[in-house]
Amino acid sequence: MIRRPMIEVRKLAKHFGRFPVLRSLDLTIRKGEFVALFGRNGAGKTTFLRILAGLSRASSGTMSIQLPDEKRFRFARGAIGYLSHNTSLYTDLTALENLGFYSRLMDAPSDEASLIRKIELVGLAGREREPVRNYSRGMQQRLAIARAFLHDPEILLLDEPFTGLDQGGSEFLKWFLAQAHSEGKTCIVAIHDASLGYEMADRLVVIERGVVALDVPKTSLTLKEFEERYLAVTQTRMRSSVGPNAGNLL
């Protein structure tokens, strides 16, 4: 069965001043797809996800998100959960207060019992009344996962979500994403670890210098083949960007 496109991006460009970050990026993502976004630092992954999340305005190009109930885009944020490097948590508030605040704004259940359940789900049972300031980076990241997906969104955008997570946290996040994927949610995850991205996703996209340099279904390549092609794409570009005298720096 051919699934209909959920996200369609055409000739998307973003400039910061004169500096182009995205240049004519085209991508179509279907409902229920799990896309792993790869690319070097500064390739444009974060900017792309921020534009998808409605946090940043594109300089040119079009983007459309099809939602089941055709909500207006302004409020399509309700169908998107976005987790970035920042946890978006108030460190002077407790985990309960943080989730309570966001739940009230999102019209999600904000009673204490359901909030505690969500905190327990991310492995922070017993720490819900502690200020977030006392949490380690990994614990804050776990709570940030609970915060970002409080409203049970249809589209999950995650920007390097494994940063700062310990083994247990990483396993939990992998389980959480697999669960969301099996429920038919659309997942787009920016990630550096090729094997981890390959393991989770069913489509592999490499962004390089603001364009899609590689876009393949996982089934068409083995991990080794993908790593070779990923390396080839990024190294070709890197050689052209650092110039012939780069070796002198070493």
Place this chain on the structure above:
Amino acid sequence: MKRIWAVFRKDLLVELRTKDTLNSMLFFGVVVLVVFNFAMESLRDSVRTAVPGVLWVAFAFSGTLGLNRMFASEKENGCLQGLLMIPVDRGIIYFGKMLAATVFMLIAEVIIFVCSLVFFNLTVWNEIPYLALVFLIGTLGFTAVGTLLSAIAVNTRLREVLLPLLLFPVILPVLVNAVEATGIILNGPDYGALRLPLTVMTVFTVVFGTVSYLLFEHVLED
């Protein structure tokens, strides 16, 4: 309304835990009063005519400090990004923040005003309801503009400098009329004369509040 209240309640809760904003506003406001108290030592007989100006300078300076903190705290850990992802009209963030800024400023104003009564040896029992009205409308005008400009300044490196530079020229009509109205109340009350400055401040607050609400969404996107 429920969401505006949620934003306000969260700011209040954070402030109760840290007391960063109110403490700095209060100390700064009182320091301004102390400086003016010494500076006006030779004007003891006519001090009542100078008090409205001194009070509003203290209110405006301490209010600017508070507004600077308003969005700076949201930038830590990317909380502003979390707020922007909420699927509602972003104007509710503006109103929630404005409400919190107004309440913090009013608390600071009450304490600064009480200090001014001691420093300048004033008695104002009968005038308090009128003064409260002027302080409320003046503060609303101040925060209506200040909340928007604070959101603009927070994304710049020189936000502590930029905010007053943007804010003071815009809120001049509010400050001038607030000083005039406070002067009318403190110096031989002719309450009929309050109508004009109060009307100007109210119109300013409604117009700039509406414009700020409409612009708020755009200033937060990059």
